[in-house]
Amino acid sequence: MASIWLDRKKAFTSDPFEAGTTYDTVVAGAGLTGLVTALLLARAGQKVLVVEARYPGAVTTGNTTAKVSLLQGTFLSRLARQYSPQQVQAYVDGNREGQAWLLRYLDEQGVAYQRRDAYTYATSAQGTEKLREEASASTTAGLDVEYVRDAGLPFAVHGAVRLADQAQIHPMQVLDALTADIRSRGGAVVGGVRLRDVTGSSPSAVKTDKGTVRADRVVLATGIPVLDRGLYFAKLQPSRSYAAAVELPEGQEPPPGMYISVEQPTHSLRDVETDGRRLLLVGGHGHHVGRTASEKAHLDGLLDWTRQHFPGAVTTHTWSAQDYLPTNLMPFFGKLPRGRGHIYFGTGYNKWGMTNAVAASLDIAADILGGNLPWAQTIHRRVTSPAGALSAVALNAGVAAKLATGWGPLAAEGLATEGGKVLKRDKERPSATPLADPVPAEGTGAVYRDGTRPVAVSTVDGTTCRLSAVCTHLGGILHWNDSERSWDCPLHGSRFSSDGTLLEGPATRNLPQAGKD
Missing domain, CATH: 2.102.10 (Rieske Iron-sulfur Protein)
Structure with a gap:
């Protein structure tokens, strides 16, 4: 069940791992968070090592739907129910900066991406109430959204919220560019090495299954922190969701935008071009990891929905991905509690990692290098709501x-x-x-x-x-x-x-x- 992104001939070649070496920063995890953070630090002249248990993109980044959007389903209205307008604005500002940095970087590197309008749509009258609440929260936070009746989908909807000029990417092409850039600046990206523990004061002993190195700072970019010091495993719900790439009958094209439904189970759509074909990517039907009678039934439900709404579609790829949803909704990033001030982390992106991962990386790198991002400081000062x-x-x-x-x-x-x-x-x-x-x-x-x-x-x-x-x-x-x-x-x-x-x-x-x- 390889994702469409991971189904490719290009193989990752690891840099050598040298036990006993000392670095300015060791980053654990070679997804988007880890590689952007490593690049920002390498640009500043740091000696950086990235260790990845398998290969770049093996987990969440290589299995995402890869939407780089500030319209994120009904997430802003959910945030607004728990947080002040200042906190919601800080979240949007961070995502906006993450999106801008990533697209600017891809332009500089000549990595292709596609501009698309993003839609959150409702297929029921009840769903339109959530749409209007999301439109209000988005407008308050400075997003230029509009409520539309026609979302360009081949099935009936009761309405949609549209945000123009968002983007979609091929995540592995992005990771390839970041890896090459890190190496060109003297950094190393190593696969097949799993972080086990970090002990001692700076420089810390960074213990892996292949030996120990030392570093002044460590960044945990592992999806969920693999060190339990902050007890984030108790603050995050692990969620598994499913995706499929399908080829539509001749003469049919995928819908023109990026879409996600209000109703549950979630249905997410976008197009993807591969080998000269334009395929439709469909995702959703998530559940708590390990708490369902049959995962296959969730995937089958997604495929049944796809066949019902896109008759004649032929499945080319199916896969699943894991995300971590914070109980208080807001992502976690920055210094790890009880990490003695030199361990950093990012987690809890609520399935919107393409912007949140880069935002977390920008804040982590700024903190390490002595900078300050006002929106990040506002998020760090949040107080968990009763909800x-x-x-x-x-x-x-x-x-x-x-x-x-x-x-x-x-x-x-x-x-x-x-x-x-x-x-x-x-x-x-x-x-x-x-x-x-x-x-x-x-x-x-x-x-x-x-x-x-x-x-x-x-x-x-x-x-x-x-x-x-x-x-x-x-x-x-x-x-x-x-x-x-x-x-x-x-x-x-x-x-x-x-x-x-x-x-x-x-x-x-x-x-x-x-x-x-």
């Missing part, structure tokens, strides 16, 4: 419930489960006696109890793997993802391949084989 506090309570109550329901049945008696359903109950066996190892069918996985241990077993491409079913982050019981064929943690969104290799999330270690944890 945001209640969202955090609800999120973490759900985490506690998952801990209880995850361990409870397994500890009580021998159970095998798949997609949350009991597959096998063995009351004849003593509680300490292991069950016979199940061998799941191809492409499936199950969690069962072996003595006192939850065990995750799956069969993928003919190979059956038996692993600890306990997430290496904070001990959540893992859930089999039937779409990605991965083990997903319902607590804080860590994900592992069928053989236990860590894919993403706040965890920093692979799953051990069953019985070796």
